[in-house]
Amino acid sequence: MPIEIPDQEKYLELKYQRMARIVDAKMSRVTDPIIKKVYKKFGVNIFRRCSAPADYSEKVFKDTMGHGKFVSALEIGTLNGITAAVMSQYVDKVYTFDIEDYDKKYEIWEYLGVRDKIKFYKINNELEKADIINKLYFDIAYIDGDHLHCTWSDFFLTRKCKHCIIHEATLESSEPWKLVQALPKKQVKYFKFAFIKECTIAYWNGE
Numbered sequence: 001m002p003i004e005i006p007d008q009e010k011y012l013e014l015k016y017q018r019m020a021r022i023v024d025a026k027m028s029r030v031t032d033p034i035i036k037k038v039y040k041k042f043g044v045n046i047f048r049r050c051s052a053p054a055d056y057s058e059k060v061f062k063d064t065m066g067h068g069k070f071v072s073a074l075e076i077g078t079l080n081g082i083t084a085a086v087m088s089q090y091v092d093k094v095y096t097f098d099i100e101d102y103d104k105k106y107e108i109w110e111y112l113g114v115r116d117k118i119k120f121y122k123i124n125n126e127l128e129k130a131d132i133i134n135k136l137y138f139d140i141a142y143i144d145g146d147h148l149h150c151t152w153s154d155f156f157l158t159r160k161c162k163h164c165i166i167h168e169a170t171l172e173s174s175e176p177w178k179l180v181q182a183l184p185k186k187q188v189k190y191f192k193f194a195f196i197k198e199c200t201i202a203y204w205n206g207e
């Protein structure tokens with residue numbers, strides 16, 4: 001008897017498989033050195049659930065952080081640490097938070113030589129996360145944790161920096177989408193991607 005996979009899981013699995021095929025096919029066009037190195041060393045499957053494959057990092061992080069004015073960045077949702085590594089190219093320090101502490105990120109950061117620039121926080125609950133973030137200074141935040149339950153609270157926690165990058169912001173009716181709809185239109189920029197169209201990102205500049 002075949003095991004029944006819930007629809008959401010089926011959807012995600014198909015999405016990851018498709019993303020892997022796209023990343024494989026387009027990697028020759030990617031210029032971000034971090035993404036290129038990670039792909040070469042760890043293969044395409046390391047990008048499962050990662051939001052920075054293919055042209056993401058070049059467009060979003062270079063555009064929002066590549067001007068050299070920011071000193072530190074914060075990420076919610078570390079996973080394997082690939083986006084934290086991408087962000088570390090543009091600032092002196094990256095603070096990154098997750099409810100899970102996956103080993104792979106340490107290997108990746110070590111391999112890339114960025115481990116000293118990244119400070120990882122394993123959080124046990126939302127209060128702990130809030131307590132730490134409230135005490136930190138950072139110039140830009142990337143919100144990519146629990147999209148369903150924490151998008152709004154993550155935004156309220158990090159908006160003091162006035163620069164927030166919000167993942168999956170155009171997936172209609174999703175919490176990130178609702179949040180971005182509530183922000184002043186002229187403060188929001190959308191990034192469109194040539195490779196993976198359904199995972200889009202919004203950048204809120206509240207200055």
Ligand SMILES: C[S@@+](CC[C@H](N)C(=O)[O-])C[C@H]1O[C@@H](n2cnc3c(N)ncnc32)[C@H](O)[C@@H]1O
Pocket residue numbers: 049050051052075076077078079080081082083084097098099100129144145146150
């Ligand atoms: C889509 S992945 C992040 C991908 C990562 N930003 C990257 O680009 O490589 C989402 C991550 O958020 C974490 N997460 C889930 N709930 C969270 C929460 N409440 N606070 C922080 N992180 C959370 C998950 O454990 C998972 O590692």
